[in-house]
Amino acid sequence: MNNYDAIIIGAGSVGTPTAHFLSQKGLKVLVLEMRAASGQGDNKAAIGGVRATHSDPGKIQTCIESLKIFSTWEEEYGFDMGWKPGGYCFPVYEEKTEEVLKGLLPTQKNYGLKIDWINKHKVAEIVPGINTENLRGGTYSPEDGQVSTLLAPIGFQREAQKNGAVFQFNEKVIKYELKNNKLTSVITDKKKYSAGVVILANGADAAEHGPLLGMDIPVVPDTHEAGISAPVKQFLAPLIVDLRSGPEGKTTNFYFGQNREGQIIFCYTPKELFIGTDRESQSEFMPIIANRMISLIPRLQNLLIRRVWRGCYPMTPDGVPIIDFAPEIDGLFLAVGMCGQGFMLWPGAGKNIASLIVDKKPIISEEANNFFRYDRDFYAAKKEALK
Amino acid sequence: MVYPVIRCVQEIPCDPCVGSCPKNLITMKDSILSLPEYTEGCLGCSSCVMLCPGLAITLVFNNYDPNKEKALVMMPFEFVNETVPLGCEVTTTDLEGNVVGKGKVVAVKTKESVDKRRLLLVEVPEKDKLLVAGFHIRDIYHGEPLTEDMQDEEDPIICRCERVRKSEIVREIRMGVRDMNQLKAVARPSMGGCGGKTCTDIILKIFKEEGVPMEEITLPTNRPLVAEIHLGDFVKKK
Ligand SMILES: Cc1cc2nc3c(=O)[nH]c(=O)nc-3n(C[C@H](O)[C@H](O)[C@H](O)COP(=O)(O)OP(=O)(O)OC[C@H]3O[C@@H](n4cnc5c(N)ncnc54)[C@H](O)[C@@H]3O)c2cc1C
Ligand code: SF4
Ligand code: SF4
Numbered sequence: 001m002n003n004y005d006a007i008i009i010g011a012g013s014v015g016t017p018t019a020h021f022l023s024q025k026g027l028k029v030l031v032l033e034m035r036a037a038s039g040q041g042d043n044k045a046a047i048g049g050v051r052a053t054h055s056d057p058g059k060i061q062t063c064i065e066s067l068k069i070f071s072t073w074e075e076e077y078g079f080d081m082g083w084k085p086g087g088y089c090f091p092v093y094e095e096k097t098e099e100v101l102k103g104l105l106p107t108q109k110n111y112g113l114k115i116d117w118i119n120k121h122k123v124a125e126i127v128p129g130i131n132t133e134n135l136r137g138g139t140y141s142p143e144d145g146q147v148s149t150l151l152a153p154i155g156f157q158r159e160a161q162k163n164g165a166v167f168q169f170n171e172k173v174i175k176y177e178l179k180n181n182k183l184t185s186v187i188t189d190k191k192k193y194s195a196g197v198v199i200l201a202n203g204a205d206a207a208e209h210g211p212l213l214g215m216d217i218p219v220v221p222d223t224h225e226a227g228i229s230a231p232v233k234q235f236l237a238p239l240i241v242d243l244r245s246g247p248e249g250k251t252t253n254f255y256f257g258q259n260r261e262g263q264i265i266f267c268y269t270p271k272e273l274f275i276g277t278d279r280e281s282q283s284e285f286m287p288i289i290a291n292r293m294i295s296l297i298p299r300l301q302n303l304l305i306r307r308v309w310r311g312c313y314p315m316t317p318d319g320v321p322i323i324d325f326a327p328e329i330d331g332l333f334l335a336v337g338m339c340g341q342g343f344m345l346w347p348g349a350g351k352n353i354a355s356l357i358v359d360k361k362p363i364i365s366e367e368a369n370n371f372f373r374y375d376r377d378f379y380a381a382k383k384e385a386l387k
Numbered sequence: 388m389v390y391p392v393i394r395c396v397q398e399i400p401c402d403p404c405v406g407s408c409p410k411n412l413i414t415m416k417d418s419i420l421s422l423p424e425y426t427e428g429c430l431g432c433s434s435c436v437m438l439c440p441g442l443a444i445t446l447v448f449n450n451y452d453p454n455k456e457k458a459l460v461m462m463p464f465e466f467v468n469e470t471v472p473l474g475c476e477v478t479t480t481d482l483e484g485n486v487v488g489k490g491k492v493v494a495v496k497t498k499e500s501v502d503k504r505r506l507l508l509v510e511v512p513e514k515d516k517l518l519v520a521g522f523h524i525r526d527i528y529h530g531e532p533l534t535e536d537m538q539d540e541e542d543p544i545i546c547r548c549e550r551v552r553k554s555e556i557v558r559e560i561r562m563g564v565r566d567m568n569q570l571k572a573v574a575r576p577s578m579g580g581c582g583g584k585t586c587t588d589i590i591l592k593i594f595k596e597e598g599v600p601m602e603e604i605t606l607p608t609n610r611p612l613v614a615e616i617h618l619g620d621f622v623k624k625k
Binding site for chain 2: 035036037038039040044150151154158169229230286287290291293294300301302303304305306307
């Protein structure tokens with residue numbers, strides 16, 4: 001009765017597409033979620049940007065897969081995930097950023113990403129109203145896009161359920177049983193279950209399960225704030241990432257876009273990280289981001305601001321997720337440490353691990369797949385150019 | 388020649404106009420309930436316009452235009468300073484709010500001891516001078532009547548902000564949605580400006596109609612009452 005082929009812990013950005021792809025391969029899947037529904041953790045804090053515009057092969061390839069899945073989902077399954085094509089644009093004002101971004105283009109193109117440098121006039125065309133003073137041009141990747149983080153997990157869940165996956169909500173995993181380094185059962189506050197493979201996909205809480213499993217899970221959450229406006233007429237097709245540090249000394253970059261409802265959804269990366277899981281909004285967020293947005297596109301001053309929120313980036317030391325079998329525990333798969341990209345990486349990553357688990361081979365290149373391994377050196381000096 | 392036009396039509400206990408006039412030109416016959424009456428001799432000091440709490444008095448300046456084509460009407464104005472349409476053409480109205488014609492705001496007068504009220508001098512055609520009692524501060528927008536399908540009694544709109552119908556909510560409940568946060572995510576009730584101030588209770592009733600016991604329902608995030616403000620308002624004005 002309580003025996004499954006696969007148990008997924010956490011029905012978030014990671015857990016729901018994973019449930020879909022595993023159940024699609026015929027596995028009997030159970031999803032355990034402590035909250036009342038899918039996608040109610042940090043998943044819904046994400047603004048829903050999906051880009052294959054990264055600097056490392058693993059992320060590029062995985063996100064190209066994600067984009068295929070998101071952009072064809074409605075056609076395939078009849079459920080609208082709020083997909084809005086329109087690409088990503090990184091407008092550039094500084095010489096050194098231009099160098100970095102141009103330097104990445106060969107790798108990005110090599111791994112199949114459609115991306116190019118565009119001149120200042122083209123940037124001004126696709127980002128109407130952008131401040132053109134000192135604007136040098138930018139990168140534009142027209143096949144990136146955005147998806148509603150509110151809708152996507154529901155779409156994945158419902159499709160998984162059609163394939164027999166079981167979702168248990170309001171049920172928290174509190175303990176594990178191991179025998180000879182084999183994970184034999186998962187214990188919740190209600191029941192005990194067992195499965196051939198257990199996939200840990202519990203987001204910001206991943207590290208807490210390290211001691212329960214007797215291993216180190218190097219995930220430290222820090223929090224990021226975001227906000228959304230009332231809807232306005234569609235005028236902005238791409239998502240915008242401004243890589244400059246803010247003049248206020250508090251931000252390293254910021255990004256925003258217009259969703260399918262017409263709302264502008266925005267977020268910044270703080271210079272000094274807020275480590276922890278405190279999700280209360282802070283009063284400094286709006287003034288800081290308002291300054292940045294208005295100086296980039298002055299007409300945005302007329303937006304009406306509807307809501308703000310704060311959520312977690314479950315960070316690994318090197319900013320790259322862990323998507324791998326746990327080396328020392330048989331039957332445990334780690335899908336944690338999604339950092340700021342958990343939403344866009346899965347479904348591609350979900351499809352990949354379904355293939356890893358069932359067919360024992362990745363769908364992305366071996367080399368790209370190695371990128372996400374648990375046994376890598378998390379503290380190697382190498383830094384990703386584009387986070 | 389200057390004189391006040393007193394449009395005081397209700398017999399209410401009010402008489403600041405009487406005391407305001409340095410020449411005692413405004414009087415009341417019997418009591419504070421009587422309507423004010425004006426006797427000739429106005430100085431044009433504008434005290435009565437400044438003090439009438441009912442904004443019922445305008446002053447008409449007749450000698451404004453030697454050609455007698457225009458006259459000047461002084462009107463009280465109590466909106467914020469930024470909205471004073473100084474130098475602008477405005478649509479003038481009579482006491483009932485009917486459009487009279489056009490006027491131009493040529494000057495603004497303030498008085499330090501009177502906190503918010505300003506007196507606007509509006510140039511109007513001579514023939515309008517006795518009629519003009521106010522003006523529009525922006526173009527009138529009458530809105531649009533609800534279309535017929537929006538008044539559908541069978542399938543009413545539950546969330547007005549996002550225009551979510553009952554049938555959409557029922558559909559999701561039948562699909563198994565029990566968390567009202569997820570209901571918001573998938574069908575959008577409560578996602579508008581008000582944050583679910585009205586529809587939350589109605590949705591709970593729909594759950595009940597659908598036979599879902601209260602224990603199975605997770606309530607939505609409770610939000611304070613907020614007003615949406617402009618992004619520009621977060622930025623310090625230079
Ligand atoms: C402001 C902001 C903007 C962002 N923008 C983007 C973006 O544009 N694109 C993008 O790709 N990413 C973005 N992200 C990052 C993204 O939100 C995360 O990387 C992603 O949601 C992490 O997915 P997850 O499945 O690991 O975690 P979650 O979605 O939080 O899922 C984990 C789930 O596990 C459950 N859980 C935890 N512990 C237990 C337990 N013991 N038992 C049962 N269940 C448990 C939780 O309740 C939760 O539902 C953004 C994040 C923030 C904060
Ligand atoms: S304007 Fe002055 S003088 Fe004229 S009626 Fe009013 S208060 Fe009296
Ligand atoms: S102050 Fe104004 S409202 Fe009051 S009695 Fe005089 S004219 Fe009428």
